[in-house]
Amino acid sequence: xxxxxxxxxxxxxxxxxxxxxxxxxxxxxxxxxxxxxxxxxxxxxxxxxxxxxxxxxxxxxxxxxxxxxxxxxxxxxxxxxxxxxxxxxxxxxxxxxxxxxxxxxxxxxxxxxxxxxxxxxxxxxxxxxxxxxxxxxxxxxxxxxxxxxxxxxxxxxxxxxxxxxxxxxxxxxxxxxxxxxxxxxxxxxxxxxxxxxxxxxxxxxxxxxxxxxxxxxxxxxxxxxxxxxxxxxxxxxxxxxxxxxxxxxxxxxxxxxxxxxxxxxxxxxxxxxxx
Numbered sequence: 001x002x003x004x005x006x007x008x009x010x011x012x013x014x015x016x017x018x019x020x021x022x023x024x025x026x027x028x029x030x031x032x033x034x035x036x037x038x039x040x041x042x043x044x045x046x047x048x049x050x051x052x053x054x055x056x057x058x059x060x061x062x063x064x065x066x067x068x069x070x071x072x073x074x075x076x077x078x079x080x081x082x083x084x085x086x087x088x089x090x091x092x093x094x095x096x097x098x099x100x101x102x103x104x105x106x107x108x109x110x111x112x113x114x115x116x117x118x119x120x121x122x123x124x125x126x127x128x129x130x131x132x133x134x135x136x137x138x139x140x141x142x143x144x145x146x147x148x149x150x151x152x153x154x155x156x157x158x159x160x161x162x163x164x165x166x167x168x169x170x171x172x173x174x175x176x177x178x179x180x181x182x183x184x185x186x187x188x189x190x191x192x193x194x195x196x197x198x199x200x201x202x203x204x205x206x207x208x209x210x211x212x213x214x215x216x217x218x219x220x221x222x223x224x225x226x227x228x229x230x231x232x233x234x235x236x237x238x239x240x241x242x243x244x245x246x247x248x249x250x251x252x253x254x255x256x257x258x259x260x261x262x263x264x265x266x267x268x269x270x271x272x273x274x275x
Contacts (some may be wrong), residue, residue, distance in 0.1 A: 003058040004049030009088055009106045013037045033057065038113060044086070045070075045109040055219045064107035065220070071109055077144060083110045084118060208232075236259045 016023045019039045027038040033055060037044045047066060051058040057066065067085045072130045086109075089102040096105060116122060121127045209229055216228035 002049060003051050005044070006049050006106065008096065009046065010035065013046060013108070014040075015267065018096075018098075041113055042083075043111040043113050045111065046106065053214055053217055060104060061222075064104065067107045067109050081112050081114065083112060086110050086259055093114055125212075 012018050013035075014026055014028065014037065016039065018025075019042070029038070032049055033050060035046045035048065036096070045061045045067075045106040047057045047064070049057055049059075059127075064085070066085070071085050073081050085107055086098050086220040087104045088096050088098065088106045089100040090105050090106065091097050091100050091102045116125075118173045120129060141245050156269075209232065212228050212232050213225045216225045218224040
């Protein structure tokens, strides 16, 4: 969803004179989240003022922040292409200018242009996308991942998922001990009802947790959605533990006595005993 008018910035970046001498034409490439202006030997990437569930470029500050993040991330693999982040400032006479004194209106990532014939689709079209080149690319990607710095901030997520998987076996334990939860003559119906409830709860939990993740998603903090999700799990589990702590099991002999009493009352009223 577009949340801010960038027409003035787009017009500025579309004019050759904005880039100084030597630039006579400007080409523009549009994507769903950015616009790239090709001017001379440089390319300038402007992030669109949009907000989606998976990204938020809705303010100047956010767009400039993510320009800096893109530069830092992309220079790890292509430092010769990603050059800098340029600010677009409003100068005293009201016009826009690159890196000038005055309020920042927007930011762009400045890149060095490369021959479009070097794109993989163009290479494939002319038969230049060879197996040797793909193997070289795969090896470079493998080295990049092997040398990547670990992210300890997300280290506990896998452990939590493993713990959830292990504790998921508790349903079998509950079914095994169902005699302590319901009268013997209703165990069959009770187990069936518990199966329906558990299956239905899985579907409902997917809907509920999906809403939680959507509401808590923060492009600037990938851990925020996980934190909200696990907090909701903790709340549900904490409530269940409290209910369990204050619950009391009914001994089998007392449960049988209750059934016999219920059968006697039903027979006295002319009904049929429980099977």
